Amino acid sequence: MSRKKIALIGGGQIGGILALIATQKELGDVVIVDIPEVEGMVKGKALDITEAAPHDGYDTKLQGTSDYSEIAGADVVIITAGVPRKPGMTRDDLLEINLKIITHVANNVKEYAPNAFVIVVSNPLDAIVYAFHKVSGFPKNRVVGMAxxxxxxxxxxxxxxxxxxxxxxxxxxxxxxxxxxxxxxxxxxxxxxxxxxxxxxxxxxxxxxxxxxxxxxxxxxxxxxxxxxxxxxxxxxxxxxxxxxxxxxxxxxxxxxxxxxxxxxxxxxxxxxxxxxxxxxxxxxxxxxxxxxxxxxxxxxxxxxxxxxxx
CATH class of the missing domain: 3.90.110.10 (Lactate dehydrogenase/glycoside hydrolase, family 4, C-terminal)
Known part of the structure; x- marks a missing residue:
């Protein structure tokens, strides 16, 4: 039986920890996707976690990339991409920026992982998950927000x-x-x-x-x-x-x-x-x-x- 595939869109703090947990639990092979400007960072996280495998005994495969085509066939897509909150910033302050990001992400997920179960995390969550659903056209059972x-x-x-x-x-x-x-x-x-x-x-x-x-x-x-x-x-x-x-x-x-x-x-x-x-x-x-x-x-x-x- 082929291994499951997990795509993490966003390789920041949450994305890195998700990659580690998914790997340690051997839930599936992991692809971390982020923008080209930080591709080295996500490649580094994937390699770093891979090098920890001898200690924990997992055989999960990881890769970091800026190429969305690498998520092809993903069973689960987890979206954490977006600007994080800073002191004094409300979730609504994030809306304009993160709406543009989720639109770009949704179009790529629709193209490369059309059958995935999608978990949206980016804030403001209630609007961003709505936007993903609308842009992607995914059925309601395959789109959910984590809150x-x-x-x-x-x-x-x-x-x-x-x-x-x-x-x-x-x-x-x-x-x-x-x-x-x-x-x-x-x-x-x-x-x-x-x-x-x-x-x-x-x-x-x-x-x-x-x-x-x-x-x-x-x-x-x-x-x-x-x-x-x-x-x-x-x-x-x-x-x-x-x-x-x-x-x-x-x-x-x-x-x-x-x-x-x-x-x-x-x-x-x-x-x-x-x-x-x-x-x-x-x-x-x-x-x-x-x-x-x-x-x-x-x-x-x-x-x-x-x-x-x-x-």
Missing amino acids: GALDTARFRAFIAMETGLSVQDVSCIVMGGHGPTMVPLTRLASVGGVPLSELLSKDKIDAIIKRVQEAGTELVKLYGKGSAFFSPAAAIMEMAEGFLKDKKRVIPSAALCEGEYGINGYFIGVPAVIGAGGVEKILELELSVEEQDKMNSTLQAVKKTVGEAGL
Whole structure:
């Protein structure tokens, strides 16, 4: 059986870590694509990871290139290409620049990897994944945005930090857009089956929610240059592995809704089943009136960003 092929569009911080994780897990051979000006850098990362193989024992093949034809036949395409956030920059500030980049990327993916499952990561996510879908013409099950997986992981991490309990036992979900209008469903959060409300006060839970909503900005400020890369890479590979191994994972993802949660024609964070068919199903939770109101608010924010992109 031939090996799977993973194309990473963008060889920056996230792209490099993705290449390492995919290689160590032997999920497939990896091609890292970036602009000609930094081709040496992505070739270097591919070679560097290859030279680590004797230590970890993987036989994955890697290459770095600026030639999109090298992604031909890719099973998964992960797009991190774009300008990263800098201190004082909002996701909306990134829109004009990253919209041009995603248009170029979408046309090349459409030409060279027309059957791939595509995970979009570039910000502002809700508009960029919409733009990729529109430009590429890919079916909705083969285009998804990575946002909710990361936001949910951050929610889990902060709950574990506050309670002092194992993150493995924390269960929760974040829906909605990727940004301050995201919707953490606190009533469903639990640790080892114990409702979060029985472990923490409302004030502490509210503080956790606020931190989750501002987590990206917190890291931008701490790093001083660029934004998060370790945690996004882990979230992305969880999604890619769900597809490549047909795991039927339920992962909060920016999927195209067509009636689910009263949303039509927009990508927004929802519980999605990811398997060999891509986004195989969107699970509909029974939301409270307050939660549905928050979903409606985040939808308006997504519509605004998409509208500003002229899509």
